[in-house]
Amino acid sequence: IKHGDEKLFLSTLKIDRMPGIGEKTAITLRQMGIFTLKELSESNPALMELRFGKGGYDLIRRANGIDDSPVVPYSERKSISTENTFSSDTLNVDFLQSELVRMTEKIAFLLRQQKKLSGCVTVKIRYADFSTETKQAVIGYTAADHIILAAVKELFKKSYHPNLQVRLIGVKLSHLIKGEYQLDMFSEKAENTKLYAALDQIRNRFGDKSVLRASGLQKPE
Numbered sequence: 001i002k003h004g005d006e007k008l009f010l011s012t013l014k015i016d017r018m019p020g021i022g023e024k025t026a027i028t029l030r031q032m033g034i035f036t037l038k039e040l041s042e043s044n045p046a047l048m049e050l051r052f053g054k055g056g057y058d059l060i061r062r063a064n065g066i067d068d069s070p071v072v073p074y075s076e077r078k079s080i081s082t083e084n085t086f087s088s089d090t091l092n093v094d095f096l097q098s099e100l101v102r103m104t105e106k107i108a109f110l111l112r113q114q115k116k117l118s119g120c121v122t123v124k125i126r127y128a129d130f131s132t133e134t135k136q137a138v139i140g141y142t143a144a145d146h147i148i149l150a151a152v153k154e155l156f157k158k159s160y161h162p163n164l165q166v167r168l169i170g171v172k173l174s175h176l177i178k179g180e181y182q183l184d185m186f187s188e189k190a191e192n193t194k195l196y197a198a199l200d201q202i203r204n205r206f207g208d209k210s211v212l213r214a215s216g217l218q219k220p221e
Helices: 006-010 023-031 039-043 045-054 054-063 094-115 145-159 190-206
Strands: 079-092 116-127 131-144 166-174
Touching: 006 039, 023 045, 039 054, 045 054, 079 094, 079 116, 094 116, 094 145, 094 166, 116 145, 131 145
Parallel strands: none
Antiparallel strands: 079 166, 116 131, 116 166
């Protein structure tokens, strides 16, 4: 939209296309005979203020393409992460590894949903004394559970102190780029790609917890 053409562009839109106009506000405006942003931009300020308070005048201004709020530039998401703070500190390493599997599958699924690949994996462990161990590894760009999970398990081995109770664990995928998981013909089977596609379809339909590896179902003692 060229500078100066904002009002012309907005005038062709229905009122519910403008941010800040929800369902209730739209219903009230229609009851007032206002259906388009052009009609809103030409509405009576006194009447609008009577119906919507000070926000009524703001609606007229924005329908005219006038908005003093700061412009926030769009930026690509640089990482995907998840953390779990336990209700009680734990020494149960089987449970911790199970949680890492569950968390890794969750964020790898989100990665594929966003059609992105990750080139760096980070594992964080916070102990009961609030000391924190964080390690990361650079990997080949991927969105495959089994590749990311292998890196997560290796980082956990390097970070975990078996005699210290754990309060929190976290997994982060960073160095994100646009792309989709593709088969490595030299090291993987075609079934892997088909399997991820099938599992993701189930998760899309029934939620990201609908399919989990058996190793991700361990419960704390």
